[in-house]
Amino acid sequence: MEKVFQPLDPLLHAELRLAVMSLLIADVEAEFPYIREQTGATAGNLSVQIDKLSSAGYIKVRKTFKGKRPCTLCRITAKGQKAFAAYVEALKSYLDVKTSS
Amino acid sequence: MEKVFQPLDPLLHAELRLAVMSLLIADVEAEFPYIREQTGATAGNLSVQIDKLSSAGYIKVRKTFKGKRPCTLCRITAKGQKAFAAYVEALKSYLDVKTSS
DNA sequence: GTAAACAAGTTTATAACATAAACCAAACGT
DNA sequence: ACGTTTGGTTTATGTTATAAACTTGTTTAC
Numbered sequence: 001m002e003k004v005f006q007p008l009d010p011l012l013h014a015e016l017r018l019a020v021m022s023l024l025i026a027d028v029e030a031e032f033p034y035i036r037e038q039t040g041a042t043a044g045n046l047s048v049q050i051d052k053l054s055s056a057g058y059i060k061v062r063k064t065f066k067g068k069r070p071c072t073l074c075r076i077t078a079k080g081q082k083a084f085a086a087y088v089e090a091l092k093s094y095l096d097v098k099t100s101s
Numbered sequence: 102m103e104k105v106f107q108p109l110d111p112l113l114h115a116e117l118r119l120a121v122m123s124l125l126i127a128d129v130e131a132e133f134p135y136i137r138e139q140t141g142a143t144a145g146n147l148s149v150q151i152d153k154l155s156s157a158g159y160i161k162v163r164k165t166f167k168g169k170r171p172c173t174l175c176r177i178t179a180k181g182q183k184a185f186a187a188y189v190e191a192l193k194s195y196l197d198v199k200t201s202s
Numbered sequence: 203g204t205a206a207a208c209a210a211g212t213t214t215a216t217a218a219c220a221t222a223a224a225c226c227a228a229a230c231g232t
Numbered sequence: 233a234c235g236t237t238t239g240g241t242t243t244a245t246g247t248t249a250t251a252a253a254c255t256t257g258t259t260t261a262c
Contacts, residue, residue, distance in 0.1 A: 005120045005140060014249075015114065019106045022195045032210070039106060043211055045250055051212095068258070070210060088196050094123045095189055115220075133239070146221050148241060153219095169229065171239060208259075219248070230237075 006090035009083060011056050016041050017049045021084050024059060024076040032072040050074060058083055107191035110184055112157050117142050118150045122185050125160060125177040133173040151175060159184055 012018055019039045023030055036046050053059045058080030062073040076084075113119055120140045124131055137147050154160045159181030163174040177185075 005116075005123070008116050010248090013114070013116065015106075015109050016249080018195050022106070022197075036210095042251060043209095044213080044252075047211060047213090048249080070257085072211075091192070091196070094119050095192070111219090117220080137239095143222060144240060145223075145242080148239095149220080152241090171228080173240075204262090206259105206261080209257085211255085211257105213252105213254070215250100215252080217248100217250080219246105221244105221246085223242105223244080225242070226240085228238085228240105231235090232233100 004093060006093045008090050008094075009087050011052065011058065012083060012087040014049070016045060017053055018087075020046075020049060020053060020074070021058065021076065021080065024074060025081065025084055029073055029075040032074070035074065053080070056083075105194060107194045109191050109195075110188050112153065112159065113184060113188040115150070117146060118154055119188075121147075121150060121154060121175070122159065122177065122181065125175060126182065126185055130174055130176040133175070136175065154181070157184075 012021060016039060019041075020035055023035055023038055032043075032046070032050070035041075035050075036043060039046065041049075050059070050061065054061045054074075057077055060075050060077055062075070064071050064073060113122060117140060120142075121136055124136055124139055133144075133147070133151070136142075136151075137144060140147065142150075151160070151162065155162045155175075158178060161176050161178050163176070165172050165174060
């Protein structure tokens with residue numbers, strides 16, 4: 001009857017940040033506006049959350065240009081991938097869930 | 102390439118409350134001290150979170166006695182079970198996960 | 203060419219949340 | 233009867249999430 005709850009990485013246990021990571025796991029590299037559309041987040045909120053993920057080293061942010069307009073690109077790091085995988089593992093202790101892939 | 106993120110019930114998207122619900126899903130009815138042990142939470146924190154789950158109608162709290170000592174029992178409601186199931190479904194859109202059971 | 207509208211974010215202010223510390227009441231041990 | 237333990241609740245604080253307001257630069261319309 002041992003039910004041990006693994007602690008959940010607070011950085012990933014947040015709806016928007018989790019969505020961002022989920023996108024980046026799949027898409028490899030994505031532009032800010034694309035992430036914004038996919039998540040439905042406001043630009044402000046997204047900016048803050050991307051900053052947190054970046055500060056933690058979970059993603060890497062590249063500021064470039066697309067023509068003359070600024071273009072912010074996000075990519076997940078190895079650390080981010082590991083953290084995401086660990087988070088999914090930890091969640092299983094709460095949900096009794098197995099990954100499909 | 103459609104990746105739609107289902108909104109996550111904020112009441113369940115919280116580590117301790119999720120742990121409580123996870124226990125109650127399995128155990129049907131549980132005493133306050135038991136939940137406290139299993140989750141490792143402080144009594145104060147647990148009291149607050151149980152109150153929120155109760156106010157939302159996700160669990161039902163029964164105050165009885167065990168001999169002369171007070172005994173607080175928690176049981177999940179049908180609403181709580183549905184909410185938990187919906188939460189797990191929603192999470193899948195972030196994790197690409199399937200339940201095992 | 204300049205004013206209005208738009209794109210791409212950032213900064214800041216507020217509201218919600220999680221958590222721990224302090225507190226209360228009754229029962230038990232000695 | 234006095235301190236200790238059990239079983240919690242209330243309150244205060246720190247953190248987090250989020251939206252609203254702002255900034256900077258770029259097109260588009262006139």
